Amino acid sequence: MTKTIYTLEGGEKLTKEKFLNYFEKKVRKTIRINKLVEKKEKILVACSGGKDSTAALYLMNKIVKHRNVSVEAIHIDQAIGNYSDINKKNIIKFCKEHNITLHNSSFREEFGASLCYMRDSLKSKGIKWKSCTICGILRRYMLNKMAKKLKATKIVTGHNLDDEAQSILMNIFKNNISLLARLGPKTGIQEFKGFVPRIKPLYMCTEEEVKLYSRLMNFPVRYEPCPCRVDSYRKSVLDMLDVFSRKNKGTKYGIVNSYLELSPILKKAYKKGEVRICKSCKEPAAGEICNTCKIINLVKKKIS
Numbered sequence: 001m002t003k004t005i006y007t008l009e010g011g012e013k014l015t016k017e018k019f020l021n022y023f024e025k026k027v028r029k030t031i032r033i034n035k036l037v038e039k040k041e042k043i044l045v046a047c048s049g050g051k052d053s054t055a056a057l058y059l060m061n062k063i064v065k066h067r068n069v070s071v072e073a074i075h076i077d078q079a080i081g082n083y084s085d086i087n088k089k090n091i092i093k094f095c096k097e098h099n100i101t102l103h104n105s106s107f108r109e110e111f112g113a114s115l116c117y118m119r120d121s122l123k124s125k126g127i128k129w130k131s132c133t134i135c136g137i138l139r140r141y142m143l144n145k146m147a148k149k150l151k152a153t154k155i156v157t158g159h160n161l162d163d164e165a166q167s168i169l170m171n172i173f174k175n176n177i178s179l180l181a182r183l184g185p186k187t188g189i190q191e192f193k194g195f196v197p198r199i200k201p202l203y204m205c206t207e208e209e210v211k212l213y214s215r216l217m218n219f220p221v222r223y224e225p226c227p228c229r230v231d232s233y234r235k236s237v238l239d240m241l242d243v244f245s246r247k248n249k250g251t252k253y254g255i256v257n258s259y260l261e262l263s264p265i266l267k268k269a270y271k272k273g274e275v276r277i278c279k280s281c282k283e284p285a286a287g288e289i290c291n292t293c294k295i296i297n298l299v300k301k302k303i304s
Contacts, residue, residue: 045072049222077104115134118134152196166234278292
């Protein structure tokens with residue numbers, strides 16, 4: 001008898017072969033119904049070296065490359081000690097094995113300092129921004145800047161269903177409705193010049209499913225979470241949601257599907273939002289100076 005390795009919430013039991021087929025079909029459907037990729041595009045997959053982004057890279061290379069779509073990868077090293085070193089080695093190995101062009105950059109190369117140094121520099125000035133907040137701002141900045149330099153038409157991220165459910169709750173809890181409107185399998189409200197659209201092919205795949213897929217495919221990844229995530233707001237929401245979901249099956253799907261129902265209304269309501277150009281770096285910004293430049297300017301003051 002063939003071994004069952006995964007049971008769907010509806011009760012269907014899947015063997016390894018059936019699970020791999022189920023997972024890939026789910027990703028294909030997400031790409032198709034949300035029209036995430038068109039012909040003759042250049043896709044840049046943001047790869048941390050973890051399970052989610054590696055799975056996203058593998059599947060984008062497998063699913064859309066035959067459509068006359070170029071698929072390349074980009075890795076940004078935050079210089080978080082051994083954690084970053086191993087992730088970088090893993091993604092280099094993976095791209096080499098699958099003949100995928102990989103572009104490497106780092107916080108030190110772009111900003112002159114590691115994530116931990118910048119966090120501590122801000123903290124010494126009384127600015128207690130958490131590592132995840134700083135990292136998110138700087139990585140988004142670098143991804144957009146490098147995607148334009150490489151002439152990419154889309155940036156792929158490895159966000160899964162659990163990530164999206166957490167983001168939805170976080171923005172509701174903080175009353176960040178304008179930010180909530182930007183979520184979805186294709187982020188943003190409308191296209192802006194200077195901003196490369198981002199897509200999430202793993203949008204309807206749970207964390208558990210991505211982890212199992214990665215293990216079954218023997219991807220060279222580590223499964224430990226980032227050591228800087230310990231004190232993050234997202235982790236608090238993650239822990240709360242996981243506890244609730246264990247007792248109430250389908251909760252995360254319910255949150256995400258409810259959001260997708262409301263998404264058109266939210267995007268329409270916030271469609272008139274303005275995106276400015278940062279006076280300092282000329283990248284897209286919410287105000288006159290973008291958050292990245294604010295962080296770097298404060299860090300430079302500390303360095304000097």
